[in-house]
Amino acid sequence: MTTLADKISQLPLLSLIHQRDGRLTRELLQEPGGFGLGQVPSRLKPDSTTNMVCGFCSTGCGLKIHLREGEAVNLSPSTDHPVNLGMACPKGWEALSVLDSPDRAATPLLRNSRGTMEPVSWDAAMQEFVRRMKAVQAEHGPHSVAFISTGQMPTEEMALLGSLAKFGMGILHGDGNTRQCMATSVVAYKQAFGFDAPPYTYADFEESDALIFVGSNPCIAHPIMWERVMRNPHSPEIIVIDPRMTETAMCATQHLAIKPKSDQSLLYAIARILIKNNWLDQAFLDASTEGFAEFAEFVEPFDLARAVTDTGLQAEQIERLAKTIHERQRVSFWWTMGVNQSYQGVRTAQAIINLALMTGNIGRPGTGANSITGQCNAMGSRLFSNTTNLLGGHDFTNPAHRQKIAGILQIDESLIPTQNSWAYHEIMEGILSGKIRALWVICTNTAHSWINQHVAREMLDRLDFLVVQDMYHTTETAQLADMVLPAAGWGEKEGTFINSERRFGVLKKVRKAPGQALSDFNIFKLVSHYWGCDSLFDRWNAPADVFETLKECSKGTPCDFTGIEDYHAIDAQGGIQWPCPAGSGIPAQERRLFADGVFYRENGRAKFLFEAPRPMPEAPTREYPFILLTGRGSASQWHTQTRTSKSAVLRKLYPEQPFVEINPVDARAMSIRPNEWIDVASQRGQMRVMALITPAVAAGQLFIPMHYEATNRLTDAVFDPYSKQPSYKACAVRVLRLNS
Ligand SMILES: Nc1nc2c(c(=O)[nH]1)N[C@H]1C(S)=C(S)[C@@H](COP(=O)(O)OP(=O)(O)OC[C@H]3O[C@@H](n4cnc5c(=O)[nH]c(N)nc54)[C@H](O)[C@@H]3O)O[C@H]1N2
């Protein structure tokens, strides 16, 4: 039998590209930066090193790439990079090895009439792509085609995709996997501060004398941020608010193992204690905030007794935390997915922000209401992907903003949609209702990571045309696709990422992409060419050109980076944080926001926002008595594992079999033995897992990492009403023993 790999190897490499008008397509097959497939990058000397940022998590560690004849052969963490100071986690160390894998997508693939995937030329793929997308639009209207993008591509690629889709292809609905991750923080910050602006710098990890982590497990998810905490010389209190005894909680001085989704009750009770004792920064409240009196009135009923009932904590634990916040001089609050991925995530995040505001813990070293981002370029996606907002944090519904962006891009203003896109779940539901008929999925793995997979798969199956653009042709989503477009990955292309502390870092091409895989940038350029809208993007021949345009878009906004000259300037500085307006001189290496107490809202004040907590949408019942928590399982696994499972080193560092953490009390009650295979079932699906008996999870709760394909068969598709972020972290499940 001829395998797909055989067929790919039989394809002549470049001759399959039909030179429609010669010049353009040939150029697109040359990677930006002046070197083509198989050639050595001209400006990198052989047998030298070069620096770039890591492409996994949002920490943005600097990696020194060792080159032989211009090709990366090894890497080590950069010792002079301000983020990681010579450290890297296992994923960073293995970043190059995951690129070499037999399942890399090396040529476009098209599903044939027998239902199997056939390698085809770029020309055939592009013609088919355009023919079918346009046919869907002709039959069902322009908005029946949608796209889903990512927080893991360079900013310039996201901006090109968002602009191509929305200004060139007439697509209205496009969202990113950042909806699964960051949407809550975006909305929380916008409402409270007036702009999506995480205020901190990593030096704050070292300068705090109390760090409070809410729903955040940096030991596993952000190991190098955690290393920065470990360097803190101030004997800080480390407080972890997490239902589980996580690796981070084990290192904490206070662990508040709250009942899942009771954070608001706890945070409001703490606010009430601070108010009752007058442990407030009145001067800051008067000068820089709005709505405190209403907030003080609102928290009145959230007394200690109520908090004890709601959270399952002891009164002394809650009082001790309030006292710590009062007594310590530099208190920083950090939150991640335990807050964001909730049906009431926005108000929970704002309950954290409120504590920082009322105690004046913002704008000073070692303080802040700090959302930690997730993916390497989550921040780039939040500001420049043209999905939830118009390039540079602008608003699609604002005529002045549309005019500004149209002017900068030199395009007709009427090409810019005047409405916002549907959110991810609305796009998915649109498939179910027949309004969305074709979907283009770029750099994300919907058929594993989206909530409630049973329904998600059904939705993807209904599409007339599903295109997946990925590094690997084996992802769960690629296997459902009608067409796979082979993409270059980290290390095989250029651009910039923005990390969690708003720092731009540079990505470089130090490896050839396999076969005919192209950078996403060049795939988007090819699409624009075949679609017939390439004149819109005439000025964008390489990522650096987009960077220049985005700079202009950012002018006058809070994320203004007009002062960053080019990629070389970013490199020379070890990354540059926004804001960095032109004329501001060479920026300091570590900068935080709001040092002047002025926020981005019109009146310059931060706003207190609050709302009564709501009951868990799917509370445990007699039939489904456990609460299932999901999240990151180990520092060596990345999400849906398309990348990390390709490294033999990383594979040794994590349990290959899906497992569930279960408390010894529950295990004993059901006579479950260690490592026994059991089934965990929710109302929506079932999953076979190995029992890991551990007191790290409380009785009545279970934890399953998100890295296994079946985890999201269990989760419940409910969403925060403001951010529309999925509530991945809590649903009701039961345990079934196999042989009982
Ligand atoms: N190794 C590794 N690192 C990663 C990633 C990865 O896949 N692997 N992914 C990256 C990405 S995109 C992201 S978004 C981040 C995520 O980083 P984190 O948010 O730190 O990781 P999670 O494990 O998803 O969730 C954090 C914690 O929330 C807790 N939690 C659940 N429910 C509640 C609740 O109701 N209240 C509170 N207070 N806590 C709760 C869980 O027990 C869990 O320990 O990690 C990034 N880093």
Ligand SMILES: Nc1nc2c(c(=O)[nH]1)N[C@H]1C(S)=C(S)[C@@H](COP(=O)(O)OP(=O)(O)OC[C@H]3O[C@@H](n4cnc5c(=O)[nH]c(N)nc54)[C@H](O)[C@@H]3O)O[C@H]1N2
């Ligand atoms: N149950 C549960 N589910 C969750 C979560 C949870 O905590 N619990 N967390 C959610 C969160 S926070 C997140 S961020 C999502 C992550 O979910 P996904 O985004 O689906 O996860 P990844 O595995 O990172 O998928 C990225 C895909 O892009 C491909 N890729 C990598 N680099 C490139 C590139 O440069 N170009 C192209 N075209 N493709 C590339 C990879 O091969 C991979 O298939 O999962 C969410 N799902």
Ligand code: SF4
């Ligand atoms: S901590 Fe994050 S950015 Fe740093 S090496 Fe690990 S995955 Fe890469």
Ligand SMILES: [Mo]
């Ligand atoms: Mo994420």
